[in-house]
Amino acid sequence: DQLGHHEILFIGPVTEPGVRGFGPNTRMRRSLKRGAEQYGIHMTVWAMERTPAAGREAFYRLMEMEPRPTAVISFNESAAAGLSNTAAIGGVSVPDDLTILGLSMGSTAADLMLPPMTTLSPSPVTLMNKAMDTLDDMIGHESDRTVQFLVRPVLTIRDSSAPRRL
Numbered sequence: 269d270q271l272g273h274h275e276i277l278f279i280g281p282v283t284e285p286g287v288r289g290f291g292p293n294t295r296m297r298r299s300l301k302r303g304a305e306q307y308g309i310h311m312t313v314w315a316m317e318r319t320p321a322a323g324r325e326a327f328y329r330l331m332e333m334e335p336r337p338t339a340v341i342s343f344n345e346s347a348a349a350g351l352s353n354t355a356a357i358g359g360v361s362v363p364d365d366l367t368i369l370g371l372s373m374g375s376t377a378a379d380l381m382l383p384p385m386t387t388l389s390p391s392p393v394t395l396m397n398k399a400m401d402t403l404d405d406m407i408g409h410e411s412d413r414t415v416q417f418l419v420r421p422v423l424t425i426r427d428s429s430a431p432r433r434l
Contacts, residue, residue, distance in 0.1 A: 272432035273339035323350020363430035383427035390419040
């Protein structure tokens with residue numbers, strides 16, 4: 269809401285219960301929906317394959333929407349790349365006409381996008397430390413338990429985000 273975007277598109281991966289990635293995607297979608305409702309933002313949710321082609325398709329579908337979203341939040345790195353590239357080819361300026369934010373996207377992937385993508389992602393160092401602590405706790409203890417933990421994400425502002433044009 270700080271940037272004035274009131275129509276947002278969320279792109280997540282296609283996932284199914286019991287498949288790796290289902291839990292994080294479900295939690296992310298629910299949290300974003302709750303936040304959007306709290307701030308009076310309309311958020312459309314699409315699940316897409318993890319491919320640049322899916323992102324290209326998303327761009328064309330987005331351009332037909334009324335009202336058209338002015339921002340995209342993507343929890344799907346490959347689709348975000350396809351969408352961003354297709355916007356550039358189609359003459360839609362990122363970020364002047366469309367803001368794109370990548371969730372849980374590594375800095376290398378974000379820097380390879382044109383323009384470099386603004387991200388909200390957990391720190392790789394924090395994730396590595398948590399993984400090493402968990403591995404250390406498991407050594408010597410035979411266990412097949414699943415370990416989950418939440419890590420506060422870091423906002424890295426790059427060139428793909430800007431206030432909504434009036």
